[in-house]
Amino acid sequence: MAEDPSNPHPPFDVPTVEEMATLLPQYAFEKLAAFGGMGAVYKAKQRSLDRPVAIKILPPEFGVEPEFAERFKSEARAMAKMNQTNIVAVYDFGLTSGGHLYLVMEWVEGPTLHEIIHKGSIPTQRAGDLCMQLCDALTYAHNHKILHRDIKPGNIMVNQDGQVKVADFGLARQMTGEAEENPYGTPDYAAPEILGRGSVDQRVDIFAAGIVLYEMLTGRVPKTPRRSVTEYAPVSKRWDEVIDRAIHPDPEKRFQNAEEFRVRILALLQPAPGVVEAPVPAAIAVEDVEKSKFRPKPLHFVLGITTLLVAGIVIAGMISPKSKTREKPAKEQAKMRSEDRPEVKKPPVKIERTKAPPIVEQSPPPEPRPEEKKPAPEPAASVMAAATAPVKPAEPTPAPEPAPENPRDAVLKLEERDPELAQLVKAFSHEWAMNDAIDTEPEIAELAEKYIPALQRALPGLTMEQRDEVLSEISHIANHESPTAPTPAWPPVLHSLRRTYDSQLDAILAAAREASKRMREAQCELVRARAAARAAAGSADAAKRAEVVAEALRQLDSAPSLKALKDAVRDVTASAIPASASATAQPR
Numbered sequence: 155m156a157e158d159p160s161n162p163h164p165p166f167d168v169p170t171v172e173e174m175a176t177l178l179p180q181y182a183f184e185k186l187a188a189f190g191g192m193g194a195v196y197k198a199k200q201r202s203l204d205r206p207v208a209i210k211i212l213p214p215e216f217g218v219e220p221e222f223a224e225r226f227k228s229e230a231r232a233m234a235k236m237n238q239t240n241i242v243a244v245y246d247f248g249l250t251s252g253g254h255l256y257l258v259m260e261w262v263e264g265p266t267l268h269e270i271i272h273k274g275s276i277p278t279q280r281a282g283d284l285c286m287q288l289c290d291a292l293t294y295a296h297n298h299k300i301l302h303r304d305i306k307p308g309n310i311m312v313n314q315d316g317q318v319k320v321a322d323f324g325l326a327r328q329m330t331g332e333a334e335e336n337p338y339g340t341p342d343y344a345a346p347e348i349l350g351r352g353s354v355d356q357r358v359d360i361f362a363a364g365i366v367l368y369e370m371l372t373g374r375v376p377k378t379p380r381r382s383v384t385e386y387a388p389v390s391k392r393w394d395e396v397i398d399r400a401i402h403p404d405p406e407k408r409f410q411n412a413e414e415f416r417v418r419i420l421a422l423l424q425p426a427p428g429v430v431e432a433p434v435p436a437a438i439a440v441e442d443v444e445k446s447k448f449r450p451k452p453l454h455f456v457l458g459i460t461t462l463l464v465a466g467i468v469i470a471g472m473i474s475p476k477s478k479t480r481e482k483p484a485k486e487q488a489k490m491r492s493e494d495r496p497e498v499k500k501p502p503v504k505i506e507r508t509k510a511p512p513i514v515e516q517s518p519p520p521e522p523r524p525e526e527k528k529p530a531p532e533p534a535a536s537v538m539a540a541a542t543a544p545v546k547p548a549e550p551t552p553a554p555e556p557a558p559e560n561p562r563d564a565v566l567k568l569e570e571r572d573p574e575l576a577q578l579v580k581a582f583s584h585e586w587a588m589n590d591a592i593d594t595e596p597e598i599a600e601l602a603e604k605y606i607p608a609l610q611r612a613l614p615g616l617t618m619e620q621r622d623e624v625l626s627e628i629s630h631i632a633n634h635e636s637p638t639a640p641t642p643a644w645p646p647v648l649h650s651l652r653r654t655y656d657s658q659l660d661a662i663l664a665a666a667r668e669a670s671k672r673m674r675e676a677q678c679e680l681v682r683a684r685a686a687a688r689a690a691a692g693s694a695d696a697a698k699r700a701e702v703v704a705e706a707l708r709q710l711d712s713a714p715s716l717k718a719l720k721d722a723v724r725d726v727t728a729s730a731i732p733a734s735a736s737a738t739a740q741p742r
Contacts (some may be wrong), residue, residue, distance in 0.1 A: 167214075168194045169252065174209070177250040177457075181258075182211060190632040192625075197261060201243070206261040207245060211254040215613050217251060219621070227253050227478035232300055233323050238293035242311065242321040262319045268307035271369055278389050281370035282423045284310075288363055289416035295320075296356040296412060303354075305362035306343045307369060340635050342375045346403050357405040360415055364400025364408075367419075376401070385724070392422055561698040565706065565723045568716060572699050578684070579703070582677050582714040591669035594712075597662045602631050605655045610645045620645040627652070677714065678704045 171183045174196055181198040193212045200207050216222050230247035237243065246258035267284065270276065288310065295302060302309075302323060311319040345361035347354055368376050371393060374384035380401075383394050396418045402408045409415040443570045457489075564571040568579070586592060609628050613621055623643050630637050640649060685700030706722035707714055 164457065169211070169254075171196065173213075173252075174198075177252050177254070178209070181207065190412055192629055192632055200258070206263075208242075208259045208261045209256055210259065211250065211256045213610060214253040215610055217249055217255045218480040219613075221618055222621070223249065228255055229323070232298070236295060236298055236300065238291060240287045240296040240318045240320060242319050242323075243296065244323075259321070260319070262311040262313050262321065263314040264311055264319075266308050267310040267312055267318075267366070267370070269346060270312060271307055271373060274368050275373060275387075278371065278387070278393075279365065279423060280316075282419050283316075284312070284318055284370065284665075285363065285367045285420050286416050288320065288366065289419070291318065291320040292356070292363060292412035293416070296359070301354065301356065302359050302362075303348070304340060304343075305359050307339050307366055310366070338632065341638075345405070347405060355405075356411060357408050360409050360412055361401050361405075363412070363415065366395050367400070368397050386721075390422065396422065430434050437671070561695070561702040562723050564695075564699050565702050566720050568699075568703075568719070572696065575681070575684075575700060575703055575714060578681065579707075579714060579719055582707070583716075585677075586670075586673065586713045589669065589673060592666050592673065594662050594666045598634075598659065601658055601662070602656065605651065606631055608651055609648070610652065612645070616645055619643050620648075624648055674707065674710070674714075678708050682708060 168186065168189050169177065171186060174183045175181075178198075180201055182201055183196050183198045185197050186194060187208070196209045196211075198209050199205065216226070227247065230244060234244040234247070242256060242262060243260040245260070247256065251257055265273075288305070292302070292305075300323070302320065304322065305320070309320065309322040310674075311321050311532055313319060329698060338466050343348070343362040343365045345354070345358040346352075348358055356654065365375060368380075371383050371389060374386070382391075383389060383397060384391055386578060396415075399407065399418075400415055409418070568576045582638050606628055609624050609631075613624055616624065620643065623641065623645070627637060627648060629635075637655075638654070640652065644652075669689055681700055681704040685697045685704065688700060689697035706719050710718055710720045712718055
């Protein structure tokens with residue numbers, strides 16, 4: 155339901171606050187909170203109990219149809235019996251004197267989950283907690299044989315205490331296991347059996363809850379083929395496994411009840427001891443592992459040797475005093491060395507008794523000069539000299555050249571690496587938002603304001619099945635959802651109205667596409683010019699970043715923003731990154 159009470163053209167004759175006070179005098183009406191094609195919601199106070207309430211009314215056309223009114227009352231009675239903290243309580247229901255079916259419910263002060271998701275990222279722990287509360291609500295409803303059939307973030311309130319409140323059971327029905335007559339609900343969250351008009355049970359709500367969990371973790375609804383949660387959020391792959399099972403196309407392979415879904419989420423939030431859920435990005439995890447490994451460097455060896463030598467000095471000093479070692483003469487030292495060596499016996503020399511030749515007296519060998527006398531090195535002194543000798547500092551290891559910057563990784567951290575480009579992208583986003591030719595919402599809203607009343611005027615005279623088809627069309631248009639494909643049950647008037655609506659919508663979208671194409675080309679050209687200027691100045695890495703940003707902008711199919719840019723960069727292939735700035739960023 156569009157929360158836009160300021161819109162001067164509501165889709166049906168919405169009563170004013172004063173008129174509602176006349177229709178339901180037991181309530182003090184304060185304001186019109188929201189309205190859409192399927193009704194309006196007021197904030198009021200129940201006079202008897204002095205408590206705030208939300209009162210939803212339906213257009214008068216629904217109240218005059220006996221069959222519809224009876225079904226509404228039956229389902230309202232069933233919802234009023236539900237008393238669970240995570241379900242918006244229903245206090246009363248009935249028919250006003252003006253012919254409006256109404257429902258009095260608990261007033262919840264707080265945003266919808268849709269608003270929370272699109273305000274910023276939700277921490278994993280909180281996303282899991284919110285989904286478990288949603289599962290609690292569904293478990294209670296399913297145990298009371300009630301299907302919601304339209305679970306989505308817009309129908310989930312979160313009060314000021316962080317408590318989930320599931321609202322808008324407008325499409326709820328008794329759980330009978332019968333085939334789905336009409337594809338109610340929101341297409342992005344609708345299970346295949348709803349869209350295929352098959353038999354439905356509690357597993358359609360579980361499917362929708364799985365989509366909601368994916369959206370909380372990633373900030374988007376999954377497309378086909380579905381991309382992994384881990385591509386958008388630093389969470390364990392086990393979250394993917396749980397979501398895969400919750401939204402499996404085959405109901406038999408899904409969780410069979412919401413309690414089972416809740417237990418699996420709880421196991422992820424409270425893993426068993428020793429189980430690592432890898433909640434940090436891979437890049438950070440690798441860095442932490444590398445820090446934990448010790449890799450000795452050359453300087454470590456020098457420091458180790460020096461430490462051993464100093465220890466040797468201390469030990470040598472404790473065992474052999476320096477003074478005695480240095481006072482021993484060289485001959486005594488030599489004698490000590492000879493005594494230490496093992497005695498080697500020489501073979502006896504045989505002397506012949508022959509006439510000895512005259513003895514010639516030979517002079518003894520000259521005594522060495524004093525300066526030539528070199529005492530034998532003392533073992534302890536040698537150790538001392540080696541230990542006390544100055545250690546030559548090791549040659550510094552040249553630092554490795556930094557690896558070239560990866561432009562894709564740099565763009566993912568654009569605010570830190572390149573504030574200039576980040577500011578430029580923000581300017582593009584503002585420029586895009588200010589372009590009235592691109593903003594189609596006002597025109598589409600104006601078209602819906604014409605289409606919904608035309609559909610409502612076509613209701614009288616239709617069969618019940620045909621009315622359901624028209625009401626389904628009103629629901630989709632009022633909730634800004636994609637209309638469903640025509641079916642054989644459509645009355646001729648719905649075919650005619652849809653053709654007119656589609657042709658006008660196509661014209662609006664075509665004009666917007668052309669305007670966005672022109673603006674996107676101009677923005678990409680501006681970034682390429684910036685890349686060329688950087689390349690000409692010799693800033694190769696900065697030029698590459700600009701080229702990658704330009705390529706990512708070109709691939710966008712939505713408004714430019716830093717978030718959209720980073721998502722697009724993840725899809726840029728290596729071939730799209732220029733080999734060198736000079737090859738692609740020459741001055742034009």
